[in-house]
Amino acid sequence: MDSEDDLLPLSALQHYLFCPRQCALIHLERQWFENQFTAEGRVMHERVDQGGKKDLAGLRIEYALRLVCRELGLSGQADVVEFHRSDKESDVWVPYPVEYKRGKPKKDNSDKVQLCAQALCLEEMLDIAVPEGALFYGKTRRRQSVLFDSKLRQETTETAKRLRSMIQNRITPEPFYTKKCESCSFLDFCMPRVCRVKSVKSYLKQMTDLK
Numbered sequence: 001m002d003s004e005d006d007l008l009p010l011s012a013l014q015h016y017l018f019c020p021r022q023c024a025l026i027h028l029e030r031q032w033f034e035n036q037f038t039a040e041g042r043v044m045h046e047r048v049d050q051g052g053k054k055d056l057a058g059l060r061i062e063y064a065l066r067l068v069c070r071e072l073g074l075s076g077q078a079d080v081v082e083f084h085r086s087d088k089e090s091d092v093w094v095p096y097p098v099e100y101k102r103g104k105p106k107k108d109n110s111d112k113v114q115l116c117a118q119a120l121c122l123e124e125m126l127d128i129a130v131p132e133g134a135l136f137y138g139k140t141r142r143r144q145s146v147l148f149d150s151k152l153r154q155e156t157t158e159t160a161k162r163l164r165s166m167i168q169n170r171i172t173p174e175p176f177y178t179k180k181c182e183s184c185s186f187l188d189f190c191m192p193r194v195c196r197v198k199s200v201k202s203y204l205k206q207m208t209d210l211k
Contacts, residue, residue: 006073007070007074007075008027008073008163010121013074013114014110014113014114015027016159016163016166017109018108018180020166021174021190021192023163025172025186027167028166029172059083059085061082061083062078065078068124068125069121069125070124072156072160073164078121079098081096092128094129094131095119095126096130098136099134099135102137109152112135112146112152113155113159115133115135116148116153116155118133131148175192
């Protein structure tokens with residue numbers, strides 16, 4: 001990927017795994033709708049995305065660090081990257097990305113894939129292995145350690161490829177209702193319960209089945 005315009009946002013990976021249609025609405029059709037959850041997430045990121053650095057004993061911290069991975073065609077910024085000294089005698093600093101999320105740990109790997117993509121960016125930029133990072137969830141106020149093993153790295157790479165294919169083909173997937181739609185800020189715009197229904201009778205049956 002030679003051009004900056006060809007790079008896709010790191011956040012699009014999380015959007016794609018949450019819902020390919022939502023991802024296309026945001027990154028293809030340039031739509032955005034805010035609800036309580038997105039507003040809380042935005043406020044949380046505003047607090048950590050101010051930029052700057054902090055140096056402590058054996059630890060360096062950088063905020064809002066710009067990231068690029070040309071191999072996968074991704075760019076964005078890390079909320080926080082901690083640089084840990086590998087040992088007291090060494091001058092090698094190992095990156096440890098930390099991504100902030102407003103809610104709680106998810107059942108799927110969408111947050112982990114986004115974080116792993118940050119690690120792949122750091123590895124390409126700094127030519128150093130990044131074995132681990134963490135997700136900080138606002139609801140639990142705790143970190144969840146994430147190991148960047150081969151399985152997660154493969155899932156991240158494959159997700160990036162599927163994302164790029166969707167963007168290049170400029171195809172917005174059809175709506176499909178699942179329970180997680182209820183937390184999506186696009187719910188009223190997307191109307192997943194209605195758009196795929198072919199008749200009033202089937203719509204009423206669908207609504208009855210959901211109760």
